[in-house]
Amino acid sequence: MKTGIKNKYVTIAITMMAGILLVNVAVAQSNVFTVTNPDFKVSPHTGMTKKHWKDAAMYLLKGAFSYVHSLDDPMQFPKQPGKSYPRTPAQVPTEKLEGLCRTLFIAAPLLKDNPSLSLNGISVADYYRHQIALLVDSNAATFIKHRAINGGPHQNLVEFGALSMSLVVAPEVLWEPLAPATKNALAATMLSYADGPTVPSNWKFFNIFVLSFFKDKGYAVNEKLLLEYLDKSLAHYRGDGWYNDNPAYDYYSMWAFQMYGMLWSEYLGKKYYPAYAKQFIAHFSDLKNTYPNMFSRNGEMIMWGRSISYRIASMIPMPLMGYLKDPSINYGWMRRISSGVMLQFLQHPEFLKDEVPTLGFYGAFEPAVQPYSCRGSVYWMGKAFFALLIPDDNPFWTAKENEGAWENTFKPNQVYNQLQDTAHILVTNYTNIGASEVRAWCHVKAIGANEPFRASENYNRLSYNSAFPWQADSSNGTVAMNYVIRNAKEEWEPLRLFTYQQFKEGMYYRTAVQETHNRTRFQLTDMPLPNGILRADFISTDTMTNIRLGHYALPQMAGKKITETRRKVKGHEVLIIDNGVYQLAWVNVQGWANLEVRQAVGMHPQANNSSVINAAAQIPAGDDGSWMVSLLLWKKSGDDWSDEELLPISKWTFSRDGSTANMLLKNANAAGQQKITLQR
Numbered sequence: 001m002k003t004g005i006k007n008k009y010v011t012i013a014i015t016m017m018a019g020i021l022l023v024n025v026a027v028a029q030s031n032v033f034t035v036t037n038p039d040f041k042v043s044p045h046t047g048m049t050k051k052h053w054k055d056a057a058m059y060l061l062k063g064a065f066s067y068v069h070s071l072d073d074p075m076q077f078p079k080q081p082g083k084s085y086p087r088t089p090a091q092v093p094t095e096k097l098e099g100l101c102r103t104l105f106i107a108a109p110l111l112k113d114n115p116s117l118s119l120n121g122i123s124v125a126d127y128y129r130h131q132i133a134l135l136v137d138s139n140a141a142t143f144i145k146h147r148a149i150n151g152g153p154h155q156n157l158v159e160f161g162a163l164s165m166s167l168v169v170a171p172e173v174l175w176e177p178l179a180p181a182t183k184n185a186l187a188a189t190m191l192s193y194a195d196g197p198t199v200p201s202n203w204k205f206f207n208i209f210v211l212s213f214f215k216d217k218g219y220a221v222n223e224k225l226l227l228e229y230l231d232k233s234l235a236h237y238r239g240d241g242w243y244n245d246n247p248a249y250d251y252y253s254m255w256a257f258q259m260y261g262m263l264w265s266e267y268l269g270k271k272y273y274p275a276y277a278k279q280f281i282a283h284f285s286d287l288k289n290t291y292p293n294m295f296s297r298n299g300e301m302i303m304w305g306r307s308i309s310y311r312i313a314s315m316i317p318m319p320l321m322g323y324l325k326d327p328s329i330n331y332g333w334m335r336r337i338s339s340g341v342m343l344q345f346l347q348h349p350e351f352l353k354d355e356v357p358t359l360g361f362y363g364a365f366e367p368a369v370q371p372y373s374c375r376g377s378v379y380w381m382g383k384a385f386f387a388l389l390i391p392d393d394n395p396f397w398t399a400k401e402n403e404g405a406w407e408n409t410f411k412p413n414q415v416y417n418q419l420q421d422t423a424h425i426l427v428t429n430y431t432n433i434g435a436s437e438v439r440a441w442c443h444v445k446a447i448g449a450n451e452p453f454r455a456s457e458n459y460n461r462l463s464y465n466s467a468f469p470w471q472a473d474s475s476n477g478t479v480a481m482n483y484v485i486r487n488a489k490e491e492w493e494p495l496r497l498f499t500y501q502q503f504k505e506g507m508y509y510r511t512a513v514q515e516t517h518n519r520t521r522f523q524l525t526d527m528p529l530p531n532g533i534l535r536a537d538f539i540s541t542d543t544m545t546n547i548r549l550g551h552y553a554l555p556q557m558a559g560k561k562i563t564e565t566r567r568k569v570k571g572h573e574v575l576i577i578d579n580g581v582y583q584l585a586w587v588n589v590q591g592w593a594n595l596e597v598r599q600a601v602g603m604h605p606q607a608n609n610s611s612v613i614n615a616a617a618q619i620p621a622g623d624d625g626s627w628m629v630s631l632l633l634w635k636k637s638g639d640d641w642s643d644e645e646l647l648p649i650s651k652w653t654f655s656r657d658g659s660t661a662n663m664l665l666k667n668a669n670a671a672g673q674q675k676i677t678l679q680r
C-alpha cells in the first residue's frame with residue numbers, strides 16, 4: 001500500500017511493507033519551534049512561560065497527528081534506518097502501542113486543560129478514547145493480548161504503565177467517558193501484565209501505577225505485590241537524589257524513579273499509602289541540592305547514558321519540584337534550566353524529521369540508539385509536559401527566571417566539584433565556558449553481554465560534558481575522552497571496566513582493566529581545572545601494549561574548517577584545534593610519544609565531520625609501568641592562550657621507583673599554588 005502526506009513543510013511517500021511503516025522524504029523539513037511573543041520580564045533568559053510550554057507541547061503533538069486522518073489510524077511513524085525496531089511484523093502491535101501511550105504523555109495535560117482540543121481535523125480526546133478501546137477489541141489491528149500464563153516481563157507492561165499515568169492525571173477525559181465493558185476489559189488486560197513479573201529496575205513502577213490506578217477505580221488488585229514493588233523501588237535509592245537503575249546510574253534515576261515516585265505520591269500515594277509517599281517525596285527533595293548542577297549555564301543537558309533520544313524528559317524533576325512548595329528552592333532557576341533544555345532541542349533544525357523527533361541526540365545518531373526503541377519511543381520525552389499539571393500560580397511558573405548558582409555562587413576562572421558520595425558521581429561546573437560535566441559508574445563487560453550498549457560510549461567515557469557531546473569510537477582507533485588499547489585481535493578496545501576509588505583534594509580516582517587482558521591495568525586520576533582537566537594516569541602491563549587516549553571531539557560547523565595549531569611551552573608539545581565555537585588544547589606533560597589530530601565521519605552527534613586530538617604511546621611490559629600525564633584544556637574560540645594557561649604546572653617530580661608523583665599547580669582555582677601528590 002502506498003499513500004502520501006503533503007503539507008507546507010514536507011512531502012512524504014509512505015509504503016506499508018509487512019506492517020512496517022517505511023518512508024521516503026522528498027523535501028527536507030525546515031521548521032523549528034519558535035517562542036512567539038516571548039515574555040522577557042518573567043523569563044529574561046528564554047522568554048518562555050507556561051503558555052509557551054503549551055505551545056511546545058502542541059508543536060510536538062501536531063507532528064504526531066500529521067499521521068492521523070481518522071480515529072482508526074494508529075500512532076505509527078516512519079522507521080528510522082538502523083537497529084531500532086520493528087524488525088519483524090510481530091513487533092508492530094507493540095510499536096503502535098508505544099506511539100499511542102507515549103504521545104499521550106503530551107496530550108493528557110493538554111486535554112485536562114482543553115478537552116475540546118482538535119488537531120488535523122481530529123478530536124484529540126475522541127481519538128485517544130477510541131484507540132484505547134481498540135486495545136481490547138480482538139478484531140482490531142492494535143489489539144493487545146493478555147499476558148500469557150507464566151509469561152515474563154514484556155514491553156507491553158511499560159506502555160500500560162505509561163497509559164496508566166495519563167489515566168491517573170486526566171481520568172475525566174480519558175477514563176470516565178469509556179463504556180463500562182471497555183473499562184472492565186481494559187482492567188483485565190492491563191492487570192494481566194501488572195499483576196506479574198517485572199524487570200528489577202525502574203520497571204516496577206509500571207506495575208505500581210497500573211495496580212494503583214485500578215485500585216483507585218474500585219477493582220480488586222494484588223495489593224501484596226503492589227507493596228512488594230513499592231518496597232523494592234525504594235531500595236534502589238542511594239542518596240543525593242540518585243536511584244540505581246540496576247546496574248547503572250543515568251537519567252533513568254530522574255525521568256523514571258524520581259518522576260514516578262513524585263507523581264505516584266501526589267496522585268495516589270498520599271491517599272492510600274502515605275508512609276510510602278513520604279519516603280518517595282523525601283528522596284525527591286534531595287534533588288534540589290544536586291541535580292540542577294548537572295545542567296549548563298544555558299540549561300543544556302549532558303549527553304550521557306542510554307535512551308538519550310528522550311532528551312527533554314531529563315528536566316521533568318525541576319517542574320515537579322513545584323509540588324514541594326519549598327521556599328528554599330530557586331524556582332526561577334528550575335524553570336530556566338527546564339526551558340533551556342526544551343529549547344536546546346526544539347530549536348535545533350535536525351531535531352525533527354518527517355515531523356517526528358529523531359532517534360538520536362540533536363538529529364538522528366545511530367551510535368546512541370538501542371534496539372528496544374522504535375520511532376514512537378522518542379515520545380517518552382513527553383513526560384516533560386507533565387509540568388503543565390503544576391498550577392498557574394505555582395512559583396515554578398511565577399518566579400523570575402535566573403541562572404541560580406551560576407550567577408549567585410560560582411566565580412569566574414574557577415571550577416566547582418560536587419561528589420554524590422554514595423553513587424560515586426562527580427558533577428563539575430566550569431564557569432569560564434558555562435559547562436557542566438559528569439563522571440559516573442561504568443563496569444560492564446561487552447563480550448557476551450545481553451545489553452552491550454551498557455558497555456558502550458553511552459557509559460564508558462572518562463567524563464561527559466555539556467559543551468562536548470560524546471563521539472563514537474572508530475575502528476581505526478580514533479577515540480574521544482577514553483583510552484583504547486590494541487588487543488590480541490588487532491582491534492582497538494576501549495576501557496569499560498572502571499572501579500571508583502575516592503575523591504580527594506579535587507581529584508577523582510579510579511582504576512580500570514582491559515576486558516580482554518586484565519593484566520593491562522590503569523590507575524586513573526582526573527583533576528578538573530578552570531580551563532580543563534589534568535590527567536595523571538599510571539599504566540602497567542605484562543606485554544608490550546599500544547594505547548591511545550582522546551580529548552573531547554569538535555564537530556565541523558557549517559562553513560567553517562577546523563584549524564590546527566602546534567606550539568611549545570617550556571619544551572612541552574601543545575596541539576590546539578578550533579572549530580569557531582570552541583578551542584581544545586592538549587599539552588603533553590609526560591609520557592606520550594605522539595600527538596595528532598584525527599578526523600571522523602558519521603561519528604559525532606552534531607555534525608557528519610569531526611576532529612579530535614589523540615595521543616599515542618607504547619607501554620613496555622613489566623611491573624614498573626608508565627606515568628602518562630596530560631592537560632586536556634578548552635576555551636571559547638577567539639580567546640588567546642597564555643603560556644600560564646597552557647601549562648599551569650610549575651613543578652613536578654616523580655619518585656625513583658615511580659610510585660609517587662608530586663606536582664605544584666599555579667593559580668589552581670585562582671587560589672595561588674596548590675601541591676598535589678599522586679600515588680599509584
